[in-house]
Amino acid sequence: MECSVTGSIDLKKLDKFDVKLFELLYAQTETKTKTEVSQKEIDEVKEWLEVSKTSQKLTNPMVQLFDKLKSIKETHGATPEDIGIDKDELYLMAMKHKSTDEHSVSIGGRVYSALPIAKTANERVADYIKNHKKDAPSGFDLQDQIKENRRKIQAKLNMSDEDWDSYSGQIKYAITSGEQLAEILDIPQKLIDDIQRVVGVFRMRISPYYASLIIPGQVNDPILIQSVPTGDMIDNKGINIEPVASDHSPARLIDQFYPRVLTIKATNMCAMFCTYCLRLDHISDKDWVSSKNTYEEALDYIRSNENVRDVLITGGDALALSNKRLEYLFEELDKIPHVKIKRIGSRIPVMTPQRIDDKFLEICAKSNAIKPLRFVTQINTVQEITPEVHEAFYKLSKVTSAILNQAVLLRGVNDTQNKMWKLVELLQESYIRPYYLFNCSFRNPEFGHLRVPISVGRDLIESMYGNIAGDAIPRYLATAGGKIPLHRDNVAQINEGGDYILRKPWSGEEVPYPDMSMEEYKKPLSFDKYK
Numbered sequence: 001m002e003c004s005v006t007g008s009i010d011l012k013k014l015d016k017f018d019v020k021l022f023e024l025l026y027a028q029t030e031t032k033t034k035t036e037v038s039q040k041e042i043d044e045v046k047e048w049l050e051v052s053k054t055s056q057k058l059t060n061p062m063v064q065l066f067d068k069l070k071s072i073k074e075t076h077g078a079t080p081e082d083i084g085i086d087k088d089e090l091y092l093m094a095m096k097h098k099s100t101d102e103h104s105v106s107i108g109g110r111v112y113s114a115l116p117i118a119k120t121a122n123e124r125v126a127d128y129i130k131n132h133k134k135d136a137p138s139g140f141d142l143q144d145q146i147k148e149n150r151r152k153i154q155a156k157l158n159m160s161d162e163d164w165d166s167y168s169g170q171i172k173y174a175i176t177s178g179e180q181l182a183e184i185l186d187i188p189q190k191l192i193d194d195i196q197r198v199v200g201v202f203r204m205r206i207s208p209y210y211a212s213l214i215i216p217g218q219v220n221d222p223i224l225i226q227s228v229p230t231g232d233m234i235d236n237k238g239i240n241i242e243p244v245a246s247d248h249s250p251a252r253l254i255d256q257f258y259p260r261v262l263t264i265k266a267t268n269m270c271a272m273f274c275t276y277c278l279r280l281d282h283i284s285d286k287d288w289v290s291s292k293n294t295y296e297e298a299l300d301y302i303r304s305n306e307n308v309r310d311v312l313i314t315g316g317d318a319l320a321l322s323n324k325r326l327e328y329l330f331e332e333l334d335k336i337p338h339v340k341i342k343r344i345g346s347r348i349p350v351m352t353p354q355r356i357d358d359k360f361l362e363i364c365a366k367s368n369a370i371k372p373l374r375f376v377t378q379i380n381t382v383q384e385i386t387p388e389v390h391e392a393f394y395k396l397s398k399v400t401s402a403i404l405n406q407a408v409l410l411r412g413v414n415d416t417q418n419k420m421w422k423l424v425e426l427l428q429e430s431y432i433r434p435y436y437l438f439n440c441s442f443r444n445p446e447f448g449h450l451r452v453p454i455s456v457g458r459d460l461i462e463s464m465y466g467n468i469a470g471d472a473i474p475r476y477l478a479t480a481g482g483k484i485p486l487h488r489d490n491v492a493q494i495n496e497g498g499d500y501i502l503r504k505p506w507s508g509e510e511v512p513y514p515d516m517s518m519e520e521y522k523k524p525l526s527f528d529k530y531k
């Protein structure tokens with residue numbers, strides 16, 4: 001078949017990228033620096049030229065042709081003429097490429113500009129792609145080990161499958177002392193002593209399921225760090241900043257500092273006590289669930305406050321409440337006309353996914369059909385994302401309007417690029433939207449050893465722009481009497497006259513960004529003239 005583009009060459013049809021590509025291909029190289037092009041390479045180019053001429057609809061042969069020519073020029077210094085390729089024929093190919101591509105992309109645009117951009121983009125994720133399984137193994141990657149851990153723990157605790165698969169069983173057999181932990185994990189005596197010293201002051205509670213995620217022999221295991229209190233918590237020195245509960249609690253169980261959003265702290269119970277918990281004081285005594293009267297007082301505050309449109313049921317952990325209690329709370333909130341949306345905050349699907357039972361799903365579905373219900377959770381490491389957790393969130397995704405993750409930035413848990421990138425990607429793959437990343441609070445010196453400098457978090461967030469899907473990037477916050485954004489500013493400079501210089505987070509390249517002038521902005525809108 002004949003080449004579909006024939007006739008005269010119209011150089012005006014070439015765009016600036018084509019011109020640059022041709023300049024590159026035909027730039028003269030000093031003869032003595034040229035190296036020999038192998039016959040194999042020449043044959044390859046000629047073959048792609050033939051295919052380019054004959055194929056009617058494909059652009060790839062032309063891309064291959066020009067890419068090979070570019071690479072030959074770059075490695076051997078040889079122009080197309082040097083290897084016997086006719087310049088006019090290449091011009092015709094460039095024109096044919098542009099007329100074949102749906103978006104009129106030129107061959108120069110593709111080969112000279114886009115492919116190198118894609119190449120450097122790929123280089124930015126190369127280390128992540130290569131090393132994420134080693135640097136940040138997920139609950140999926142570790143399945144074999146976790147299954148074996150389960151077998152061992154079940155045997156040691158004398159736990160039936162039925163107990164394992166139920167929330168009540170997971171709570172009943174929860175591990176609360178160093179000795180118990182030593183029985184199921186191979187841990188050094190020094191650590192056991194240290195744990196025993198601490199649990200008198202700070203509570204420990206680990207569900208057998210969550211304990212099965214701990215990888216034996218892994219020093220600084222991210223699950224261990226989050227669940228097992230260590231001597232640091234007592235030895236850390238510093239000033240304890242009083243909890244701000246009374247500053248923000250206008251009514252019983254209620255925390256409010258937004259005019260339109262408030263929380264009901266419905267219980268202080270959790271399936272586990274996290275070693276960095278902001279609510280240390282809240283959870284540190286003993287478990288409580290409020291009476292119905294107490295809830296009524298909280299609900300009354302919401303009923304009488306018409307500005308409130310978003311109510312977050314939290315704790316402790318909201319899912320420590322019974323299905324019946326949650327159903328009652330949802331039903332009451334759904335009856336209040338000015339409450340338009342709801343949230344439930346719980347880390348229990350991560351620590352005991354067994355809690356997500358059919359009845360709870362049914363309650364969510366019913367309430368979500370009346371007014372949107374969002375599920376807010378906390379996953380800090382991919383090691384917490386197992387097939388069970390994935391399944392629990394898949395089910396929740398079908399009966400809620402969104403699932404949002406609030407992670408805490410923790411030393412040794414998620415404070416490297418590969419760990420954080422994998423966390424946000426796997427969250428998305430488990431139907432969860434990364435929502436907030438909290439800098440671990442200064443408020444409690446007890447967990448100072450887990451804190452990460454603000455700048456490290458900023459670098460982590462910054463590293464995601466341009467590399468990770470935009471809706472996988474969480475907002476980075478400090479909690480200090482409210483949530484305060486910590487993101488790095490990418491306005492490099494504001495010039496006189498108001499034009500901005502912006503910085504690309506992924507490359508550092510600075511680009512001018514002319515602003516809209518305030519004068520123009522204040523002019524009447526276009527349709528005003530038809531008044």
Ligand SMILES: *Cc1c(COP(=O)(O)O)cnc(C)c1O
Nearest residue numbers: 255256257258261262263312483
């Ligand atoms: C976090 C929080 C909220 C919810 O904040 P969003 O920014 O809407 O997620 C509301 N009330 C209190 C007291 C909170 O701590």
Ligand code: SF4
Nearest residue numbers: 270273274277316347
């Ligand atoms: S689940 Fe939340 S409230 Fe409960 S201990 Fe962990 S961080 Fe604290």
